Amino acid sequence: MPAIVQAQANKILDLTLGTSSPTMFTGAAKVRLTTGTAPTATTAGTELTGTGYTAGGSTITFSAASAGATTGPTSTLQWTNSSGGSWSIVGVEIWDSAGTPLRWWYGTFTGQPITVAAGNIFQISVGAISVSLS
Numbered sequence: 001m002p003a004i005v006q007a008q009a010n011k012i013l014d015l016t017l018g019t020s021s022p023t024m025f026t027g028a029a030k031v032r033l034t035t036g037t038a039p040t041a042t043t044a045g046t047e048l049t050g051t052g053y054t055a056g057g058s059t060i061t062f063s064a065a066s067a068g069a070t071t072g073p074t075s076t077l078q079w080t081n082s083s084g085g086s087w088s089i090v091g092v093e094i095w096d097s098a099g100t101p102l103r104w105w106y107g108t109f110t111g112q113p114i115t116v117a118a119g120n121i122f123q124i125s126v127g128a129i130s131v132s133l134s
Contacts, residue, residue: 002094002105002131006041025104027097030057031077031124034091035113039106045091050083057095062131070132078123087116092129105131 004012014020033053034045049055058077065071081087090112094105107129116122 002092002107002129003041004105004133005103008102008104009041023102025096026102028059029062030095030097030101031060031073032057032093032095033079033087033089033122034093035088036090038108038112039091039093041106044103045093045106048087048089050081050085050087052080052082053087054079056101057093059097060094070130072130073124073126073128076123076125078121080121081116081118084118086118087122088113089116089122090114092124094131 011020011023015022032045033048035048036046037043039045047055047057058079060077061074062071063074089109091106091108093103093107095101095103114122
């Protein structure tokens with residue numbers, strides 16, 4: 001589902017063509033949920049807010065890329081909406097943990113927006129998202 005952010009795609013091209021030094025992914029990967037405006041290659045989505053969701057994203061680990069230049073999360077992520085109102089989830093973004101975090105990947109959920117009523121759980125299971133270069 002996630003696609004690469006345009007700024008990061010440019011960095012990969014520059015790195016592989018020797019036109020600039022690489023900007024490396026720093027620290028742990030963080031998954032952020034977005035609401036309202038869908039994320040795009042050039043614009044971040046609006047991060048979800050509310051009790052039960054961690055601002056700045058939740059840490060996730062990815063497996064090493066496979067033969068198809070594809071990888072995915074190694075564990076399930078879940079959030080319980082305890083904010084009192086419904087969440088409207090549109091997309092997902094993967095950020096690094098730099099001092100000033102960089103956005104690397106983005107995607108939208110099929111059937112979005114997804115409404116998560118107060119007291120309910122939103123979950124991203126292992127295999128539910130995959131990241132690939134193709």
